[in-house]
Amino acid sequence: MAKAWHLISRPHGRPSHDNLALREIPDGPLEADQLRVRNHWLSVDPYMRGRMNDAKSYAASFQIDQPMTGGAIGEILESRMEGFAPGDLILHMGGWRDGGVIGLDMMPNKLPADLLAAGLSPQTFLHNMGLTGGTAWIGLLRIAAAKPGDTVFVSAAAGAVGSAVVQIAKAREMTVIGSAGGAEKCAWVSDLGADAVIDYKAGPVLPQLARALEAIGKPGIDVYFDNVGGEHLDAAFAAANDFARFAICGMIDVYNDGKAQEMKYLIRAIPARIRMEGFIYTDQFIDCADEFYADMASLIASGAVTMRETVRDGLEVAPDAFLGLFSGENIGKMLVRL
Template identity: 60%
Template structure:
């Protein structure tokens, strides 16, 4: 057997997790069977949605099991293969992260297309986060040229992609972020205005930034940002509900003070998961690949080093410790 290390869920948290909920342990990888491959991971993704999988509740993905290895997005190279579909040296992306090596059926690994981009892009703008931004904005919210778009967590991985996609499609964009440094970066990405939610009430700031109101809200936060979007929504506004990180650890805070506007303004809200749109991934790759090649969409990563850094990188997502995509490099 081949040895490796993987982070395991030691216990289920109540509220914000801490390091006691994670345990790094050796794991044995059995010899490959026919049709299987072994991958050495190079990049690991940590994402806010993983917090929900630490709870023993039914959701769109199964919960993590106590005592079992955690899972997440990863990019790596094939180091052994017994499948004609993968050869040693192929770069692949997959969902067996939080570990140094992964093995399984070749169908579990997606060979990286030859697009001339750096490997970590397949966990960012060309991966889950970029696809979430693309489909949430353009399919769920049906955003179009001329729309006024409000994006929360605009300095995060998904939010920063939404800002740039919206600008590439001719929209006016208002992004919310915490602190002047992050707001300055949101403006660098092309946003027409940036709201510092730490500097004052979001409702007041949004109404000042968008005196004509908003057509689209891309929600990564929930709470007072969602309230602000209700307050500022124009008739027939569309809300794409991607995430509500404000309530992931302490439960949803009081909100919906302005939800009655959903009637008068005919607001449409829809939650979504990017995998709902897997049949359209080729179109996503064409559009996003073109924007990246032309420089219209740029990436920024917060990178932590080594397998040992994964839990802390994950926990830092909940205190705003990242600009752009949070990654762990092995």
């Protein structure tokens, strides 16, 4: 019998174990267009916090006393879905569980056999070849229209999305300033090729950003890739060059407390003609999927893009892995291995 994590109450502030319960889920014969899978890898991501609220958003809310969902890599055990066979590895949305029966609503996609044969690990499709890598690629190159020679500021640069942004930008001959929390994370961002790194735990962001720009001989930033909001977003407005572009991907700084963004330097959007755009990966992914896959696979094969994985083992620890995202426990992509 498969097991899945269920949301049993809606959190107020930061979620806790009291909001979740691990329960058995029904099993039985397959119906048409269904697969029976055994999951090998689960993804936990900051956006899942919003799904715990009963509020309209781009992703449907988790329902009380129902299994939660999210990205997963699984192996097909049994199939009644055309084009899928036992043994196939698939990317699907039936996460937060060790397996069971899934249908078309879980959006199963076979992992490309040629890329697996070329050495890509299956879990790569949960980060650099998946949601986080795609978010980084689309946000930087499509939403912010970043180009060679631009100066790019990236918050949460040691996270799954931010680290991909740093590397894609460097591969496209951009100057990169990354922000991360703590010496270990900052050292990794520097190793990824960032031209300057800010430790937001060491002091206010804006003075550090100003010093970083001075050190690398740049007057300001042309692109801001926002994963954090708050003080980082304020600093980006203050340091923006004319016609800067801001790609607003996430604001983890306020996911749990819902505090208002101060936007201290928003007035600079007028004289500097700053363009700020929020985006969701799925809005544009279909139109550029083939280009993304080809480009990212090439960058990974060349070594220009790598990923550091923070792995937790066992379905039972999935909540701990998720909660760890909000206390900075991950470097790179947080994954659960089953």
